[in-house]
Amino acid sequence: MDLKPLDALKLWHDVVLDTVRRDVPDLSARQLAILLTVYLEPPPHTVRGLASKLDVSKPAITRALDTMGQKDLLKRKRDDTDKRNVLVQRTVAGSVYLSELSDTIISKAKDHLA
Amino acid sequence: MDLKPLDALKLWHDVVLDTVRRDVPDLSARQLAILLTVYLEPPPHTVRGLASKLDVSKPAITRALDTMGQKDLLKRKRDDTDKRNVLVQRTVAGSVYLSELSDTIISKAKDHLA
DNA sequence: GAATTCCGTTTCGGAGCCGGATCAGTCTAC
DNA sequence: GTAGACTGATCCGGCTCCGAAACGGAATTC
Numbered sequence A, B: 001m002d003l004k005p006l007d008a009l010k011l012w013h014d015v016v017l018d019t020v021r022r023d024v025p026d027l028s029a030r031q032l033a034i035l036l037t038v039y040l041e042p043p044p045h046t047v048r049g050l051a052s053k054l055d056v057s058k059p060a061i062t063r064a065l066d067t068m069g070q071k072d073l074l075k076r077k078r079d080d081t082d083k084r085n086v087l088v089q090r091t092v093a094g095s096v097y098l099s100e101l102s103d104t105i106i107s108k109a110k111d112h113l114a
Numbered sequence C: 001g002a003a004t005t006c007c008g009t010t011t012c013g014g015a016g017c018c019g020g021a022t023c024a025g026t027c028t029a030c
Numbered sequence D: 001g002t003a004g005a006c007t008g009a010t011c012c013g014g015c016t017c018c019g020a021a022a023c024g025g026a027a028t029t030c
Helices: A005-021 A029-040 A047-054 A058-070 A092-112 B005-021 B029-040 B047-054 B058-070 B092-112
Strands: A074-078 A086-090 B074-078 B086-090
Touching (some): A005 A092, A029 A047, A029 A092, A047 B005, A058 A074, A092 B005, B029 B092, B047 B086
């Protein structure tokens, strides 16, 4: 793999610019980090676990789940075996959102990594 | 270039997670977009031009320049030929910041695009 | 040289997010 | 069964950012 510094920044620039312009579901870096973690890493995902992994406070995770839940990008589910836990789960809308993000990345990558 | 959707998202995940954890100069997506534009696209860069390119309001650009100026990532310079204009210019600290970002991207890319 | 246009900034009220402390509910040890 | 540990949610004061509108200064038009 041969990715030069300038190419890496240009790729980042193109993708960030694209997401800023069509800011539709405007996610903060933290929210995006949560979304990607839930979709890419093996479950289960708890509030505490996510807070630890991202090194942020628990309320930050709870609030992010609130806002992303409203946008239907994620959903909560109470753990039946231990009702203290909340399991964070995927949704169809979340999958679509990330699918579009990967499309953007791949499209922009083609321009720089040809 | 052969970048699969899952690899693209994993790359994004790793880099975003890295920037969230060491949130030192915590830049919003917009601020990062401004920074990358100024450093990657040919000058001159004006407030109005940046607002148009990112499709955001002028005050948003002004405020972003304020905060990033405090962090010394960018600097303003009055245009001598037309004193209405403000030219946005690079700084050493900004170059260092983006250099570290590209290092992170390249490092994470190696894991997925080997 | 007065009126108009253009530029970046500031003001304004409002919305979102922040972390520490605290809370109610659940599970575990004894 | 009761005391303690643990989970996620909520409260709190504070900070950042938002866009529309209004502003002052500079350039242009006539």
